[in-house]
Amino acid sequence: MEKDKNGKLKIGIYELTGCAGDALLILDCEKELVSIFKAANIQSFLMAKSDNIDGELDVALVEGSVTTEKEKEELLDIRKRAKVVVGIGTCACFGGIQAVFLDKKEWEKNFKKVYGDIKMKHVKPVQSKPINAYIEVDYYLPGCPIGKEQFLSTFNRIIRGNPPELYGFPVCVECKWNENDCLLNKDIPCLGPVTRAGCGSICINHNLPCVGCWGPVEDANLTSEFKLLREKGFDYDFIKKKMATFSGTGMADFLGKLEGEKK
Amino acid sequence: MKKISVDHLARVEGSGGISVTIDGKVVTDVKFSIFEGPRLVERLTLGKTPEEDVNIVPRICAICSISHKYAAIRAMENALSVKVPSKVVQFRELMHLGEMIESHSLHLYYLALPDYVGFPNAIAMASEYELEVKIALEMKGFGNHIMKTASGRYIHGENPVIGGFGKFPSKEELIWIKNRAIQFMPFVLKTTELFCKLDYPDTPEDDTIYACCNPGQKKYGFAGDEIILSTGEIIEKEDYKNLTNEFLVSHSYAKRSRYKGEPYSVGSLARINNLGERLKGKAGKMYKKYFNHRWEKNPLFNNAAQAIEILYAFERIPKIIDKMLKLPDPPIVKYTKKEGKGTGIVEAPRGLLIHSYEVSDGFVSFTDIITPTAQNAEDIERYCCIAAQKLLNSGEEDKIRDRMELVVRAFDPCISCSAHMAEVKKAPEEDWKTKLDKIMKEGSPIFIGVGNRNRSDDGAGIELALELRKHGIKDILLESEINEREAPWKNRNYRPLVFLDAVDFREKPGKVTLVPIHYIFSNSALSHRLLPFISDEMNYERLKNSFVLGVQPKSIIEGKKISRPVRQALTRVLELIVN
Numbered sequence: 001m002e003k004d005k006n007g008k009l010k011i012g013i014y015e016l017t018g019c020a021g022d023a024l025l026i027l028d029c030e031k032e033l034v035s036i037f038k039a040a041n042i043q044s045f046l047m048a049k050s051d052n053i054d055g056e057l058d059v060a061l062v063e064g065s066v067t068t069e070k071e072k073e074e075l076l077d078i079r080k081r082a083k084v085v086v087g088i089g090t091c092a093c094f095g096g097i098q099a100v101f102l103d104k105k106e107w108e109k110n111f112k113k114v115y116g117d118i119k120m121k122h123v124k125p126v127q128s129k130p131i132n133a134y135i136e137v138d139y140y141l142p143g144c145p146i147g148k149e150q151f152l153s154t155f156n157r158i159i160r161g162n163p164p165e166l167y168g169f170p171v172c173v174e175c176k177w178n179e180n181d182c183l184l185n186k187d188i189p190c191l192g193p194v195t196r197a198g199c200g201s202i203c204i205n206h207n208l209p210c211v212g213c214w215g216p217v218e219d220a221n222l223t224s225e226f227k228l229l230r231e232k233g234f235d236y237d238f239i240k241k242k243m244a245t246f247s248g249t250g251m252a253d254f255l256g257k258l259e260g261e262k263k
Numbered sequence: 264m265k266k267i268s269v270d271h272l273a274r275v276e277g278s279g280g281i282s283v284t285i286d287g288k289v290v291t292d293v294k295f296s297i298f299e300g301p302r303l304v305e306r307l308t309l310g311k312t313p314e315e316d317v318n319i320v321p322r323i324c325a326i327c328s329i330s331h332k333y334a335a336i337r338a339m340e341n342a343l344s345v346k347v348p349s350k351v352v353q354f355r356e357l358m359h360l361g362e363m364i365e366s367h368s369l370h371l372y373y374l375a376l377p378d379y380v381g382f383p384n385a386i387a388m389a390s391e392y393e394l395e396v397k398i399a400l401e402m403k404g405f406g407n408h409i410m411k412t413a414s415g416r417y418i419h420g421e422n423p424v425i426g427g428f429g430k431f432p433s434k435e436e437l438i439w440i441k442n443r444a445i446q447f448m449p450f451v452l453k454t455t456e457l458f459c460k461l462d463y464p465d466t467p468e469d470d471t472i473y474a475c476c477n478p479g480q481k482k483y484g485f486a487g488d489e490i491i492l493s494t495g496e497i498i499e500k501e502d503y504k505n506l507t508n509e510f511l512v513s514h515s516y517a518k519r520s521r522y523k524g525e526p527y528s529v530g531s532l533a534r535i536n537n538l539g540e541r542l543k544g545k546a547g548k549m550y551k552k553y554f555n556h557r558w559e560k561n562p563l564f565n566n567a568a569q570a571i572e573i574l575y576a577f578e579r580i581p582k583i584i585d586k587m588l589k590l591p592d593p594p595i596v597k598y599t600k601k602e603g604k605g606t607g608i609v610e611a612p613r614g615l616l617i618h619s620y621e622v623s624d625g626f627v628s629f630t631d632i633i634t635p636t637a638q639n640a641e642d643i644e645r646y647c648c649i650a651a652q653k654l655l656n657s658g659e660e661d662k663i664r665d666r667m668e669l670v671v672r673a674f675d676p677c678i679s680c681s682a683h684m685a686e687v688k689k690a691p692e693e694d695w696k697t698k699l700d701k702i703m704k705e706g707s708p709i710f711i712g713v714g715n716r717n718r719s720d721d722g723a724g725i726e727l728a729l730e731l732r733k734h735g736i737k738d739i740l741l742e743s744e745i746n747e748r749e750a751p752w753k754n755r756n757y758r759p760l761v762f763l764d765a766v767d768f769r770e771k772p773g774k775v776t777l778v779p780i781h782y783i784f785s786n787s788a789l790s791h792r793l794l795p796f797i798s799d800e801m802n803y804e805r806l807k808n809s810f811v812l813g814v815q816p817k818s819i820i821e822g823k824k825i826s827r828p829v830r831q832a833l834t835r836v837l838e839l840i841v842n
Contacts, residue, residue, distance in 0.1 A: 241311065
């Protein structure tokens, strides 16, 4: 990657449809924020500044899922301008909560329930999808929202031209580090065994079950989690809905196969 | 499961824009558009358990995530008849104050202040205001810290649940928060002074209705069980639809709201206007010192109102913590009910937030969420229209874009849409013939002749109305024939109204102009004696559908006849309408 005349990489932070939590999390790095702006040339960051430039970029951080035609075009344009694209947050990585209607007909039905037959004049809606449905994504930084520690370490590595390093293990591992009692042993439905780590097992630290908001970890043993919850006596549909809440496309294959099995 | 007939999405924070269309001297259209795509959040809570719903809905907006969680929990607890102990109530208030501090200080220092001191962003502003920016960051950080303590993390923490909290903080932690709140006081006072004293421009100013939660008799606060309006009316939370009356527009995925056909405002300024008298302590003193009638009609004072609320929050925190320290940590309240309907209302930093649910057989079967920015959207458009028209009248067209950004930003619509959003569009100038043709094609208009026949050209409107009547045109009224009860603008069928009048546009005598009626109101030089009284009587929908067909008079002299150029103009108009 080339640095600008001041020796800084050009970085853009973009938001598609989502809760803006990942961009806000970056603003929430109060102590580090000035350093972030000093360490890199932040070309575009709508939430933080009004003098944004849409030019060539070294790195683009993209939050949110694609839900309108306009966002699709924006995303394609970002890909053209940026050498590296990083998806930040569960929405960008997996489509987020709004990607629960994966079936197009199901989505259309629900869209009609909400908006009726009104023709939107400003932007055309599309079914919510993660950014990799439209462009090639170099790295992913999941989280709902992303974690501060993981963001800062990723940012640090990126501005030095290194790829980010994600935790390749589930929340369960962090939970053990924190010496929590296992909630599954108490028959509470917890998604810790299949969800990507990085949050510090925050919910279980508060005696509450993991809801899976960071999406599935690579090589998650979904079958085993499903069987375990079935053994605990939870209803088939209940488990399926719980696993699908935040995972969007992340567990779609697995959940799709389940449907087949049931039939 | 029950069948659902009305559903909609409640997502407004994110990407939005405002555009104004100018046709010659007149602002013809203002649109506050939300480009943020549809997420169908309400739909995707259906079939979930109440607990799962409480996990999902804060994801509507990261900036108000605590308020969403709080409103959802209150609604669910109402639906499932869950009563929580006092410590839970206190801790919830504390977490909510954390969000107020965080959101208000983020908005005031990061977003609003750079406009008033002339910087593109807070980081650049730090070059000149280093101490302010640093301490503001600390203050925002303190709000975040409270939110993290209460909810588990900065954003979307899951610790608050139906029936209580997963975990309570240690005594040491609570005492630390209390002490820190006290330490901050000198800077908080400075913040309040700074934002109350800022030089807020008087464009735009106009009356509106303010709505907020009523936190109970004589109390200030951010949650309650009824809605209080600046008109003095009270609406029970279950009857929230009487306030919101939601409808769709084709330039936004967020639904709009109007109360009795009028736009209304929610947010800090609404709370200070409706409840400010109840403030005590230092916040009460600040309120008495700075509040004046301009706060009642200028949305820019929302910044000052937020600053007073920060002060209120900092004064409140030590009191809540003292109460919490005396109480034991209760376990999560269990419930057995599987059916029920419930509504929960709280004040998000940017205004009234409503969650309403129905639970059937243990699963959510109906969801309705109404967010503050969705309620403010109509007033945002209205105030931008007023500001743009006033600037246009005074020949400061170049200021319109910046001013509209200032207005929109003051409403603090969740922050990602508050930067870089204003656009000024020039419409091709249409002549009055094309416009009148359009009005007549879209709906059969009622023509109203206005003026004084004894004063030469001032009688043009009446003269024209009488001529039209002679030619057999129906629905012609004269000013003198309108008695208040039958005033056509009170009729709710919303046929277009066209007032015929002599209007001084400082043009060549006889020049015909057709303008939306609000243009006459906003430009006092033109106002006719009938019009001010109409402006009070007309609701918003009516205003949007009323026009003035004006003829430039040559002279207005007692006892003289209508001048030649004006008479020729009247013939032209007559021919067009008749044919």
